[in-house]
Amino acid sequence: MTVTLDARALNRAALARQHLLDRTDMPVLDTVAHLGGLQAQEPQEPFVGLWSRVAAFDPAELSRLLEGREVVRMHLMRRTVHLVTADDALRWRPRHHALLRQKAVGVYRRELADVDLSSLTARAEALMADGEPRSLGEIGRELAEHWPGVAPRVLGDLVVAALVPTVQLPPRGVWRSTAGVRYLPLATWIPGDAPPGPPDADLIRRYLRAFGPAATADLRAWCGLAGLPEAVNALRDELVEFRDDRGRRLLDLADAPRPDPDTPAPVRFLPAFDNAILGYHDRTRIIDDDHRNLSVAGIRVALVDGRVAATWTAPPTGPVTVTPLRPLTRTERTEVNDEADRLTAFLRGN
Structure with a gap:
């Protein structure tokens, strides 16, 4: 018989996975990895998110990780800027490429009617291959010399958010920094290959570890990716199943924490x-x-x-x-x- 988890049980499970019941003693890098990254389009917000989750959090530690290229800021889930570990950037960015391109092209479909995206991508890669950090505006203006009918802002945004995997360089995102955004290709900032293993299986396990129990619709809402049911089915032997009080099927890792619903939750x-x-x-x-x-x-x-x-x-x-x-x-x-x-x-x- 499938166990039903009511709203309070799911709440306490989510808080435990997010380190919001008890602050964690894990290093900041491990916490960022556990959370699957932090949404970070507002550059100072991750510091508050980590302060609420990490015991004795020192913001200088996150700044050092950014400057040391151990964590990066980049467009990823839901085409929003995320703060993720370098390993996760290498592992997950290729899996999100088609999604990022589809969403970006959808936003600018009218402006791009006469633009060959393959040519634009090649031109952008050649431009950024010199290793010189550039702002979105600088990228757009240089590309607009070849596509004068398209606004530089559109070309720049399309490139850095979708066509070329890029990272936002520190001091953007460093504690108390007000620096603007400058970009380099991910492969320039973090040379190397993606860690081994199927990216979808890793994504699913990591999501459930930080957010479960959850429905497949929740998984997709988090990462924005389609085509995950097959990977979920391949992991079926690793997963346990619950229902919520509306009858939705929820999946989880067998050994993940599911605290007593009466566990006190601090502010x-x-x-x-x-x-x-x-x-x-x-x-x-x-x-x-x-x-x-x-x-x-x-x-x-x-x-x-x-x-x-x-x-x-x-x-x-x-x-x-x-x-x-x-x-x-x-x-x-x-x-x-x-x-x-x-x-x-x-x-x-x-």
């Missing part, structure tokens, strides 16, 4: 676009449908008893300010304010 502050919310098709395990739009609007949220219960902002020179989305008990207000004070101290470097 946690999440950055904009955190994958703990965006990594599911069914986001109700953490956020109510009434507030779902917050997850795609770049609004920072706070979890109370494991669920989104407030939003927060952090003015450059002021304390973290919290706006509840529901009435909070006196105890909850105290816990929220205490965590807000700790986050304020972190952001100020105290």
Whole structure:
């Protein structure tokens, strides 16, 4: 008989996998790998995401990993900028290439009506082969000499987000840096081959380790890839099956943590676009449908008893300010304010 997991059980499982029940002692590099990367189009947001997950998190450690080429910023899942390990960049970027190209071309279909994409790709690769970092605008303007009918911004975005695997170079994404974006090809920044093993099998195992139990629709919502059911079926002997309280089939790794639903969940502050919310098709395990739009609007949220219960902002020179989305008990207000004070101290470097 298949076990049914109710919403609270799924919530606690997600929090445990995301290191939001207990902060982890793992090194930052291992945490980024475990999470399958962090969404990072806002360059400073991953620091808050890791602060909420890693005990005694030192932002300088993440900066060192970026500068040392052990983690990189690049377009990946859902055509958004992600912070991933160098190994995952090499392993996963080829698998996402067709998706990235399809999405980018879809956005600019009208502008690209007279552009041969193979020629554009070849010209962009030749341009960037000199190893000179360039901004999106610089790439676009140089290519526009050959395609004068297309806006340089369109050409540049198409190249760096889809046609040529590229990384955003530090100091972009370094702690407290306001540097603009400059690009190099992934193969220039991180020479080498992808780690061995089927990428889809790795992707599925890693997703379930960090997000499970989950439905295949959740997996696809996280990575954006089609064609995964065959790989899921190939792993069937490794997986266990559950149902949620709506009857959806959920898959999981047999040895992954599924805490007691009554496990206390501390207050946690999440950055904009955190994958703990965006990594599911069914986001109700953490956020109510009434507030779902917050997850795609770049609004920072706070979890109370494991669920989104407030939003927060952090003015450059002021304390973290919290706006509840529901009435909070006196105890909850105290816990929220205490965590807000700790986050304020972190952001100020105290």
